[in-house]
Each structure stands twice: as structure tokens, then as C-alpha cells.
Amino acid sequence: MNKLKSVLSGLLFIFIISAGCKKAPDQPEEAAQSSQDLLNVSYGSHVRNSLDIYLPERRDATTAVILLVHGGSWLGGDKSAFTDLAKYWRDKGYAAVTMNYRLTNTPENNIHPAQVNDIAKAIGFIGSKAAEWKISSDKFALQGVSAGGHLVLLYTYKYDTSNKVKTVISMAGPTDFTPTSGLNPNQAQLVQLLIGTSYLTNPSAYAEASPISHVTANSKPTLLFHGKLDVIVPYQQSVDLKNRLTQFSTIHKLVSYEDTGHEVINANYMASFLAECDNWFKLNLK
Numbered sequence: 001m002n003k004l005k006s007v008l009s010g011l012l013f014i015f016i017i018s019a020g021c022k023k024a025p026d027q028p029e030e031a032a033q034s035s036q037d038l039l040n041v042s043y044g045s046h047v048r049n050s051l052d053i054y055l056p057e058r059r060d061a062t063t064a065v066i067l068l069v070h071g072g073s074w075l076g077g078d079k080s081a082f083t084d085l086a087k088y089w090r091d092k093g094y095a096a097v098t099m100n101y102r103l104t105n106t107p108e109n110n111i112h113p114a115q116v117n118d119i120a121k122a123i124g125f126i127g128s129k130a131a132e133w134k135i136s137s138d139k140f141a142l143q144g145v146s147a148g149g150h151l152v153l154l155y156t157y158k159y160d161t162s163n164k165v166k167t168v169i170s171m172a173g174p175t176d177f178t179p180t181s182g183l184n185p186n187q188a189q190l191v192q193l194l195i196g197t198s199y200l201t202n203p204s205a206y207a208e209a210s211p212i213s214h215v216t217a218n219s220k221p222t223l224l225f226h227g228k229l230d231v232i233v234p235y236q237q238s239v240d241l242k243n244r245l246t247q248f249s250t251i252h253k254l255v256s257y258e259d260t261g262h263e264v265i266n267a268n269y270m271a272s273f274l275a276e277c278d279n280w281f282k283l284n285l286k
Contacts, residue, residue, distance in 0.1 A: 033058050033134060035090060043099075043125035044118065050100045051122060052079055054090035055133055064139040064166075064285045065095045065126060067119070071146030073187075074115065074194045075105040081145075092278065094285075095135040097126060101151070104193045111196035112209050119155045123164060138164045141285045143277070146233065146262065149173015153211035153241075156220050167221040167284040169277060171264045174233045175241040176213075177206040182234040215244045221251035221284040225273065227260030251284065 038053040056063065066089045068082040079098035086096035101118035102110035123140060130137035142152035142165055149170030156168040174183065177191050179199060191206070192198055199206050207213045222245060226238035238254055245252040255276055257269055265273055 033060070036133075043122045046102055046118075048100045048102050048106075049118060049121065050079065051125070052083065052086065052098045053126075053133070054086045054096040055135065056090045056093050056095060058093075059095060059134050061130070061134065061136060062139070063093070063095050063135045064141065064281075065097060065135055066141045066143060066281070066285075067122065067126070067152075068096065068098045069101070069119065069142065069144035069148035069152050070098070071144070071148045072103075073190045074147045075103050075190070077103075077147070088274070094141075094281070095133070097122070104190075109196070112194050112205075113159075115151050115194075116155045116159050119151060120159055123162075127164070138162070139285065140165045141167045141169070141281060143169040143171075144173060145171040145265070146173060150175070150211065153222070154209065154214070156222075157211050157214035157216075160220075165220055166286065167223070167280065169223045169225070169280065170238075171225040172227065172230055172233050172238075172262050173211075173224075175211045175237045177210045178203070181210075181240075182236050184231065184234075187232060212241050212244050215241070215248055215250070217248045217250065219245065219248065219250045221280075222253075223276065223280045224252070224254045225257070225264045225276075226254065227257045227262065227264050229259065229261040230264075232262040253280070 035057045036055040038055070041051045041053060043049050043051050068086055070077040070079055070081045079100045082098045086098050089096035099118070099122050102114045104110055127137040142156055144152035150173040152168050153170050153173055153175060156165045174187070177183070177195070183191065195205050195209055197205060224238045224242060226235050228235045235256070242252060242254040257264060260266060260269065
């Protein structure tokens with residue numbers, strides 16, 4: 001995740017500066033809504049229940065929220081990995097939020113569904129502050145990388161009972177935890193730590209925690225990024241999800257990178273990655 005953060009920091013600089021240099025239209029001083037950053041805001045009682053919120057200028061009750069969920073194999077990582085991407089989305093006119101969530105390697109053994117429950121809690125908290133922050137309370141997009149990609153897909157497909165999530169983006173996120181999914185032994189051990197039991201002991205728990213199990217005709221528009229050389233989360237995981245989404249005729253797209261592994265956000269593809277996401281949000285975050 002440190003590599004992801006450094007890549008984002010360097011490559012997003014030019015995009016952020018460019019966006020920030022545009023001249024704002026003349027308007028009365030009292031009518032202008034300035035941008036605002038709110039850091040380390042608690043959304044729950046656990047030490048990991050923390051948000052960084054990046055509010056755009058000229059926002060109002062229709063301003064959509066992009067919630068960014070970090071990776072780290074469900075046992076590590078931090079919201080700071082997405083700081084630069086959050087600022088990029090803020091400068092594009094979205095309210096961007098990065099979140100920490102409970103991890104599996106803590107003394108209290110936070111197994112699934114603690115992580116998706118934290119996403120639900122974060123969305124509820126943001127919604128409760130919508131009037132104060134002058135943003136939408138029910139127009140969210142979720143975006144996550146690796147383990148965070150798994151969490152945003154699973155939350156969107158199964159746990160979004162309030163129907164606030166309009167679209168979801170996963171970058172190299174695992175989609176299927178069953179034995180035929182092709183996960184390598186190391187990843188399988190991490191999944192067992194997440195679920196809290198072995199597949200042989202409770203196979204239904206593995207299916208329940210797999211986003212692919214919850215695709216329906218009503219699944220939200222889904223954008224997937226995956227490198228074909230990924231040896232951590234096999235590329236086939238996104239292909240299988242794409243095929244399932246196709247079966248149900250849902251809106252989706254898989255962006256494949258021929259010469260990239262698990263680090264799908266990299267120097268070679270940063271411009272195209274941002275363009276794909278930007279266009280996707282314009283079409284599907286309404």
C-alpha cells in the first residue's frame with residue numbers, strides 16, 4: 001500500500017494542480033461554498049472507525065459522495081493510501097471520503113462481517129452529517145483496491161439495503177472465496193483469517209463472503225480493473241465476476257491491463273485509470 005500511495009502522490013500532482021488552477025466564475029462572496037478537509041473524524045467507537053473527509057467547493061445537497069476503501073489483506077493498510085485520489089475527486093466536485101475499518105489481526109478478532117458493517121456504519125454517519133456538510137445523503141459510490149475491492153463489491157451487492165450506493169469500482173479485488181476460485185495458498189490463509197473458519201468446516205460462510213454469490217439483475221453498475229499478471233488475486237477472479245454480471249445483464253465493464261500485476265494503479269496507466277473512473281462516475285453516479 002505504501003507503493004500505491006507514492007505512485008498516487010507523484011502522478012496525481014499534475015491532475016490536482018491542473019484542476020485547482022481553473023478560474024472560478026465571479027459570484028457574491030456569501031454565495032461561495034469553500035472546500036473543506038475534515039481529518040480523523042470518528043464514525044464509531046473502535047479506534048479504527050475513522051474517516052478523512054474532503055468536501056469540494058460549491059457543494060450542495062446533490063453533491064455525490066465517493067467512499068474509498070483501502071486494501072491490505074484485511075489485516076493491514078490505512079486510509080492515507082487514498083489521500084491523493086480523494087483530493088483528486090474533491091477537485092472534480094465530489095465529496096470524497098477515505099475510511100479505516102476493523103482489521104482481522106486485532107486482539108478482538110474482527111472477523112467478517114465486521115468490515116462491511118463498518119462500511120455501513122460509515123455511510124450512515126456520513127448521511128447523518130449531510131445537511132451540515134452540504135452534500136447528498138443518499139448518492140454514494142464505493143471504490144476499493146485489493147481487499148478493499150472485495151469489501152466494496154460485497155457491501156454493494158449484499159449489504160446496501162438502503163439503496164444509497166449507485167455504483168461500485170474494484171481494483172484487483174477478490175470476488176470468489178470458494179476452492180475453485182484459484183486463490184494461491186497464502187491468500188487462502190488470509191481468507192480463512194477473515195472468515196474465522198476453514199472452508200471444510202463451513203463452506204457456506206465462504207460463499208456468503210464472496211461478492212460473486214450475490215450478483216442479481218438489480219446489481220449496481222460495476223467497474224473492474226485488473227492486471228493479467230496478478231499473482232496475488234488472479235485475473236480470472238474479475239473475469240468470473242464479469243461473466244456473472246453479463247448473465248444478469250447488469251451494467252459493467254472490465255478494464256484489463258496486459259503487463260500489470262496486482263498494482264493496477266501505476267505510472268503506465270494512471271491517466272487512463274483516472275479517465276475511466278471519471279467517465280464512469282459521470283454516467284453512473286446520478
